Amino acid sequence: MRYKSTRNSELRQQASEVIVKGISEEGGLFLPESIPDISNTLDALAKLDYLSLAKRILSLYLSDFTEEEISHCVNAAYSGGKFEGDQPVTLKETGSSGAYMLELWHGPTCAFKDMALQLLPHLLTTALKKQNKAQKALILVATSGDTGKAALEGFKDVKDTEVIVFYPEDGVSPTQKLQMNTQEGNNVCVCAVKGNFDDTQTGIKTIFTDMEIKKLLDENGYFFSSANSINWGRLLPQIVYYIYSYLELYRTGKVKSFTDPVNFVVPTGNFGNILAAFFAKKMGLPVHKLICASNANNVLTDFISTGVYDKRREFYATASPSMDILISSNLERLIYMLSGEDSAVLSAWMNKLAEEGWYEVDGETMVRIKELFFGDFCSDEETTRVIQKTYHNYEYLPDTHTAVAIGVYDKYLEKTDDQIPTVIASTASPYKFARHVLGALTDDLPQDEFEIISRLEELTHEQPQKQIAALKGKKEHFDMVIEREEMPAFVKKQLAGMKGKA
Numbered sequence: 206m207r208y209k210s211t212r213n214s215e216l217r218q219q220a221s222e223v224i225v226k227g228i229s230e231e232g233g234l235f236l237p238e239s240i241p242d243i244s245n246t247l248d249a250l251a252k253l254d255y256l257s258l259a260k261r262i263l264s265l266y267l268s269d270f271t272e273e274e275i276s277h278c279v280n281a282a283y284s285g286g287k288f289e290g291d292q293p294v295t296l297k298e299t300g301s302s303g304a305y306m307l308e309l310w311h312g313p314t315c316a317f318k319d320m321a322l323q324l325l326p327h328l329l330t331t332a333l334k335k336q337n338k339a340q341k342a343l344i345l346v347a348t349s350g351d352t353g354k355a356a357l358e359g360f361k362d363v364k365d366t367e368v369i370v371f372y373p374e375d376g377v378s379p380t381q382k383l384q385m386n387t388q389e390g391n392n393v394c395v396c397a398v399k400g401n402f403d404d405t406q407t408g409i410k411t412i413f414t415d416m417e418i419k420k421l422l423d424e425n426g427y428f429f430s431s432a433n434s435i436n437w438g439r440l441l442p443q444i445v446y447y448i449y450s451y452l453e454l455y456r457t458g459k460v461k462s463f464t465d466p467v468n469f470v471v472p473t474g475n476f477g478n479i480l481a482a483f484f485a486k487k488m489g490l491p492v493h494k495l496i497c498a499s500n501a502n503n504v505l506t507d508f509i510s511t512g513v514y515d516k517r518r519e520f521y522a523t524a525s526p527s528m529d530i531l532i533s534s535n536l537e538r539l540i541y542m543l544s545g546e547d548s549a550v551l552s553a554w555m556n557k558l559a560e561e562g563w564y565e566v567d568g569e570t571m572v573r574i575k576e577l578f579f580g581d582f583c584s585d586e587e588t589t590r591v592i593q594k595t596y597h598n599y600e601y602l603p604d605t606h607t608a609v610a611i612g613v614y615d616k617y618l619e620k621t622d623d624q625i626p627t628v629i630a631s632t633a634s635p636y637k638f639a640r641h642v643l644g645a646l647t648d649d650l651p652q653d654e655f656e657i658i659s660r661l662e663e664l665t666h667e668q669p670q671k672q673i674a675a676l677k678g679k680k681e682h683f684d685m686v687i688e689r690e691e692m693p694a695f696v697k698k699q700l701a702g703m704k705g706k707a
């Protein structure tokens with residue numbers, strides 16, 4: 206299995222090259238040249254536990270990795286108590302008709318990003334070894350909160366890597382900020398940037414193309430890599446849990462035969478997590494609809510209904526900050542795959558988006574999108590009501606992002622009356638967004654973040670994860686706040702510091 210680029214269909218690269226590079230030289234995103242079919246093997250896959258399933262699925266895509274290498278990576282990522290519970294993910298019936306919560310947040314940072322970012326560092330270091338690269342990876346991360354912490358935790362003290370995380374100063378929750386600023390490790394660095402997530406992401410793109418920084422990197426024996434969800438090594442691990450959830454429904458008799466379909470509902474920002482669900486469907490998993498849930502930054506909802514992607518709109522800082530995104534990078538992969546895999550056509554749309562802020566796909570592509578997807582959104586008021594309702598009716602406490610997904614599923618049911626089993630991606634622990642979650646249940650909101658966490662515990666009798674409780678009193682190592690324009694200078698300064706470490 207080799208990989209091509211969305212902006213160069215002729216290109217062929219090995220999996221290890223694709224993971225090391227993150228993004229293709231001409232600016233495109235990597236995609237496998239073909240998609241393996243698992244529809245005839247579901248019976249055998251249903252006998253596997255999560256780790257064995259992950260190894261099996263990864264091996265279909267990582268052809269230049271040996272079985273031992275894949276096995277080592279998967280074990281290092283998911284075993285040894287890093288994830289709470291018997292398996293790394295948990296599927297829970299919520300009591301509402303045929304809806305199942307796929308909890309993806311039992312890892313070290315309490316958000317679904319751990320599922321990929323616990324694995325990526327091992328895939329990356331294995332890939333580096335394969336390529337006999339003597340260079341070290343400098344990983345730059347732009348985060349709306351959860352990716353940053355998950356990347357820090359995944360890469361901390363990993364040999365031959367350095368991580369710099371930039372987050373929008375006012376675009377993350379207090380707990381997310383504390384999680385990042387208290388990060389320990391010898392190869393990590395965190396910095397706040399004035400502006401929103403898209404500003405931070407744009408700042409990183411500028412650094413990637415800065416010739417002076419490139420030269421500095423070379424001189425110091427580093428190269429840039431990305432831990433953002435444009436890296437194929439982030440998407441691939443996410444395909445596994447959609448397949449797992451289907452097999453779990455089969456094992457518990459909720460799905461009777463391997464032709465019975467399910468729906469997936471995914472709270473979406475960068476279009477990474479839902480793209481993984483799309484891949485699971487393309488691999489032959491029986492999936493009816495992919496339900497794309499957005500918050501007030503509903504650029505994807507509009508796109509799915511009109512075929513026009515238009516980011517020229519007001520940006521809202523919402524209660525679900527990890528979805529406060531107007532440029533959903535991974536949509537590029539979907540559009541490429543659904544519009545005939547023509548890199549010239551795709552490049553023209555992406556250039557138009559970069560230059561004019563919008564593009565419109567053709568009618569045929571639109572027909573395919575509508576067949577596959579349903580899109581809708583929830584405002585913050587609706588999200589708050591969903592948290593109340595879900596807790597009171599089903600004793601299930603969703604975080605704000607998961608609540609957006611539940612709210613959009615309700616809208617889907619109203620419009621379609623679809624009865625088939627539906628898996629809702631539960632993407633973060635409610636304690637990560639405790640202020641908003643408690644605020645939905647009571648008017649009496651304490652000032653102090655830890656007071657809020659204990660109040661939530663008293664009220665719900667649900668324990669906060671020990672990593673979140675342990676943040677109290679932890680030393681903050683980072684407090685820098687810079688302008689977006691200062692990001693390149695910041696990286697240069699960090700590079701100067703790394704030189705001495707070698």
Ligand SMILES: *Cc1c(COP(=O)(O)O)cnc(C)c1O
Pocket residue numbers: 316317318351352434472473474475476477478479527528606607632633
């Ligand atoms: C990142 C994130 C999302 C959005 O996922 P994408 O892959 O960017 O679409 C949703 N919920 C939470 C909690 C997240 O951290």
